[in-house]
Amino acid sequence: MSLTDSHCHIDAPEFDADRAELLARAAAAGVTRIIAPAISAAGWPRLREIARAFPQVAPAWGLHPMYLAEHRPEHIAHLREWVERERPVAIGECGLDFFVEGLDPDTQREFLIGQLRLAREFDLPVILHARRAVDEVTALLRRIGGLRGVVHSFSGSRQQAETLCGMGFLLGIGGPVTYDRANRLRSLAATLPISHLLLETDAPDQPDSAIRGQRNEPARLRAIAEAIAELRGETVEHVVRQTATNAAALFNLPGTASQV
Template sequence: MRLIDTHCHLDAPEFDADRDVVVARAEAAGVRAQVVPAIALSNFQAIRALCAAHAGLYAAYGLHPMFVAEHRPEHLDALRAWIERERPVAVGECGLDFFVEGLDAQAQRWHFVRQLELAREFELPVIVHARRAVDEVIATIRRVGGLRGVVHSWSGSEEQARQLWKLGFLLGLGGPVTHERARRLRRLAASMPLEFLLLETDSPDQPLADHRGERNEPARLREVLDTIAALRGESADAVARATTANAERLFGLPSTAA
């Protein structure tokens, strides 16, 4: 079985003690590739080094809305330079977060739009964070236009999901779908078209139902897969093939079947 973790912060300090072991454990679990998105200019170099050191890790560069206080206008110029030089698989993680109190909403919006424009210019997909901001994220994507990508850690409604599918966007599902109380998310996972589904862990965050309080890691993507397959009444192999193909197509990754 070949899986792709489309959202994993493997550069996080939680992995400093055993990062190589974590990568090996993921490979043993069938996770053949991982997309590692940046959160701020300060971790671009670490992600580049990490992805250079491990086959199957792919960098995305962006400015996360939760770290908006750290971002500066000149960081957008730096991001452009990194995109031109490094040719990442995506722009991100970027987006809007209206859940965390104290974040400058206007600054978030400005950085989000600028990054969407860069993605459009360089014809790259975007990895989008949308927390309590799904409607505005959709409206912004529609307004900028000419975009494709994924809204990761999906938490919106089915109607919002349909709007994104019409715009050419996929949804990333991870640990939250394994929790029985996530009824709306599980209903969506059971019924949504497979062509719009990506698997992710968001490691080290978003632990699965059977691993509450633990550090999450990409090897547990298989448990996400098994949960979604069971909800859909389909084989894990079928869901794996479809979601892996979706990830390869969106991010321009080499085929894991090779």
């Protein structure tokens, strides 16, 4: 059974002490492909080296809205150079965050629009962060046009989910779906077409309920697949197979890595 973790920050410093062991645990748990989105230009070279060392890691280059203080206008031009040279599987993580205080909305929009235009130009999917900003992100996707991608850690309404699915976008579902109190998310995971769902850990963040308060890691992806399968009344194998197929199609992945 080959799982694809569609969103994991494998380059995070929380993994520096045991990254190889962590990836070995992931492989033992059946996680054979990991999409690793970047968060700032300063981290692109490091993520590239990690992806070269571990072929199951597929990097994406982007500028995360929560790290706005680290971004500079020239980073969009630098991103273009990286995309041309490195040929990532996606642009991202990019988006809007209207939850964290002190992140200027207009500057966030400028960086997001620049990245969406690059994604359209290079025909790459986008990995989107949309916290308390789903409607505005959706509006920008319509405005730019010609885009595809995933809204990771989706936490919006059913109407927002259906709108994004109708536009051909996928929704990333992670650890929060394992919490009983996440009624809206669990209902969406149970009833949305599985063709629009991806599995993700967002490790080292967003641990599932069994490891609440602990460091998350990609080996925990199966717990998310099991939770979604139970909610849907489907087999774990079906959920794993379909979401891996969705990820392969979205990110144009080559043959799935079978081992570390």
